[in-house]
Amino acid sequence: MTILAACATAPEFALHSTPDQSVALKEFHGRNVILAFYPADWSPVCSDQLALYNELLDEFALLNAQLLAISVDGVWSHAALARKRKYHFPLLSDFEPKGEVARAYGVYDDKAGVAGRALFVIDGDGMIRWSYLSPMGVNPGAAGIINALEALPSNNSQKSIDAPAPDAREAS
Amino acid sequence: MVEEAALAVPVSAHDHIQGNAHAVVTLVEYGDFQCPACGMAYPLVKQIQQRYTGNLRFVFRHFPLSQAHPYAQMAAELAEAAAAEGQFWAMHDWLYENQDGWTPHGGAGLEAGVRALGLDQQALAATMRSPDIATHVRRDFMGGVRSGVNGTPSFYVNGYLYQGDFDALAHAIGRLIARQS
Numbered sequence: 001m002t003i004l005a006a007c008a009t010a011p012e013f014a015l016h017s018t019p020d021q022s023v024a025l026k027e028f029h030g031r032n033v034i035l036a037f038y039p040a041d042w043s044p045v046c047s048d049q050l051a052l053y054n055e056l057l058d059e060f061a062l063l064n065a066q067l068l069a070i071s072v073d074g075v076w077s078h079a080a081l082a083r084k085r086k087y088h089f090p091l092l093s094d095f096e097p098k099g100e101v102a103r104a105y106g107v108y109d110d111k112a113g114v115a116g117r118a119l120f121v122i123d124g125d126g127m128i129r130w131s132y133l134s135p136m137g138v139n140p141g142a143a144g145i146i147n148a149l150e151a152l153p154s155n156n157s158q159k160s161i162d163a164p165a166p167d168a169r170e171a172s
Numbered sequence: 173m174v175e176e177a178a179l180a181v182p183v184s185a186h187d188h189i190q191g192n193a194h195a196v197v198t199l200v201e202y203g204d205f206q207c208p209a210c211g212m213a214y215p216l217v218k219q220i221q222q223r224y225t226g227n228l229r230f231v232f233r234h235f236p237l238s239q240a241h242p243y244a245q246m247a248a249e250l251a252e253a254a255a256a257e258g259q260f261w262a263m264h265d266w267l268y269e270n271q272d273g274w275t276p277h278g279g280a281g282l283e284a285g286v287r288a289l290g291l292d293q294q295a296l297a298a299t300m301r302s303p304d305i306a307t308h309v310r311r312d313f314m315g316g317v318r319s320g321v322n323g324t325p326s327f328y329v330n331g332y333l334y335q336g337d338f339d340a341l342a343h344a345i346g347r348l349i350a351r352q353s
Contacts, residue, residue, distance in 0.1 A: 047209075047323035051240045056317065086239040141322035143180075 003106045003118055003133045010035075010122040011104040015092040019075050023068065023090050025126070032065035032152065033122040034145055037107050037115040039136060041073045041081045041091075049117070049139045054087050056142055063149040065121070070094050070101060072114055107133060121148040177333035181315035186308075187231045188260050190221065195229040196352045197345050200328040202233050202316040205248060205267040206241035206275055207324045213338055214268035220342050227349045232264060234312040235324050243278045248309045250282055253299040254291060262289050 004010075010033075014024035025033065038049060045051055053060075053067055060067055067089040071078075078091035094101045099115060102108040107118035117134040130148035134140040149155055183189065183198060201217065203210040221230055234251075236244035247267055254263035266285045267274070274281030286293050299305065316326065320333055327334040327341060330348065334341060 045237075045240045048240070049322065051237050052317075052322060054239045055237055055313070059314070059317075088239075139322035141320045142317050143320045146317060 001103070001106050001108060001110070003116075003131050004120070004128055005131055006129055008128045010120065010126050010128050011101070012126075013092075013101045013104070015070065015094055015101060016075050017090040017092055018079060023092055025122070028066055028122075028124075029126065030124045032063065032124060032149060032154075033120075034060060034065050034067045034149075035105070035118075035120040035122065036067065036069045037102055037105065037118040037120075038069060038071050039109070039112065039114040039117060040071060041077045045085070047139055048085070049141075050087060051085060052139075052142055053145075054085070054089070056146075057088055059146070060149070063146075063152075063155050064124075065149055068092055070115060072099050072102070109136070112136070119145060121145060121152075123152060124154065177320045177335075179328045179331045179333075180318035182331075183229075183231050187233065188255065188264070189229060189231050190261060191229040192226055193229065196227045196349050197224065198229045198231065198328075198330055199345065200231040200233060202235035202312070202319075202321045202324060202326040202328075204234075204236045204241055204244045204324040205251065205264075205271070206244040207237065208271070209323075210325045211268050211271040213325045216338055216341065220345060223342065224345060224349060228345065233316060234309045235316045235321055235326070236309065236313065237324060243275060243282065245309065246279060247282060249300050249305045250285070250296070252305045252308050253296045254289065256299050257291055257296070259289055259291060 010025060012025050014022050017023045036053065050069055057067065069089065070092045072094050074095050075093045078093055082091055094115060099108040102115035105118065105120065107116040109116045117136055117140065119132045119140060120128055121130040123129050129152060132140060132144050179200060183200065217230065221228060234248040236248045238245040251260055251263045251267065254260055263285060266288055270285065274284060286296055319328065329344060334344065336344065
């Protein structure tokens with residue numbers, strides 16, 4: 001199984017984010033999407049990849065990007081995790097058929113039965129612009145995502161995400 | 173992600189620095205004052221500083237995961253306000269040495285640190301309201317993100333992310349010093 005690379009069309013999907021809500025990729029047409037596949041809910045916090053991304057939602061928004069995280073865990077596990085960790089982005093459940101979306105993106109780990117730790121930046125036209133598969137135990141951080149988003153032609157303006165946006169910070 | 177694992181922001185006069193400017197090894201920590209793993213790493217860093225004194229320069233940068241640790245941002249800002257009184261390292265040390273004591277009490281717990289260091293509470297509160305303080309903390313944070321920081325604590329040895337066990341950090345530094353001196 002090979003991870004989909006830049007210039008491939010991002011496979012469409014619609015997955016549950018809560019027991020009665022689902023999220024489809026096509027809803028984000030015109031915006032950039034960061035897809036973060038991860039193996040499992042409830043990894044330790046200090047080294048938690050999603051806890052880091054949760055701190056960067058303002059910066060992602062400045063780069064016109066929505067974060068969607070995907071694992072094979074069920075919606076109730078996702079709901080408990082999001083509440084406990086105060087995540088402010090959707091956790092999608094690639095639960096039935098198990099790992100179908102992860103397979104479509106080429107990042108399902110058959111042996112472990114979970115999604116690999118993979119990142120995709122998808123542009124507003126649904127094209128993959130950057131992808132990265134991290135070794136299972138290695139948290140890839142966010143530098144690659146930020147670099148890929150900043151390299152998009154639509155973000156080639158004078159946007160600076162390094163200084164805090166005072167309004168955004170005050171609100172959080 | 174090797175190309176991203178290098179320190180994106182060079183050490184400069186804006187940093188909090190301990191030790192010899194011409195040291196063989198520069199150790200940069202991205203840390204969160206409420207993070208238990210950082211609290212556990214704190215005595216290790218102290219040991220390393222003692223062991224390699226003269227050959228080691230230590231730099232601390234803020235990386236508060238404020239959704240996971242609700243008082244981490246406030247603690248970082250408090251340390252920055254203490255820095256304005258020349259007390260950054262005293263506050264840094266107090267926050268880690270007393271982490272178990274202050275974290276359950278949040279803001280009130282932090283006030284104990286202000287008293288312990290004999291700082292003027294009102295002056296410190298006024299300094300903390302300055303936007304420069306939050307800006308400094310966020311600049312550290314985003315510099316860390318660009319450097320590939322993926323959790324706390326993250327250590328950079330001579331500009332590269334250290335990916336081994338913390339217990340082996342001293343040996344890694346020792347080897348660099350032995351090779352270059």
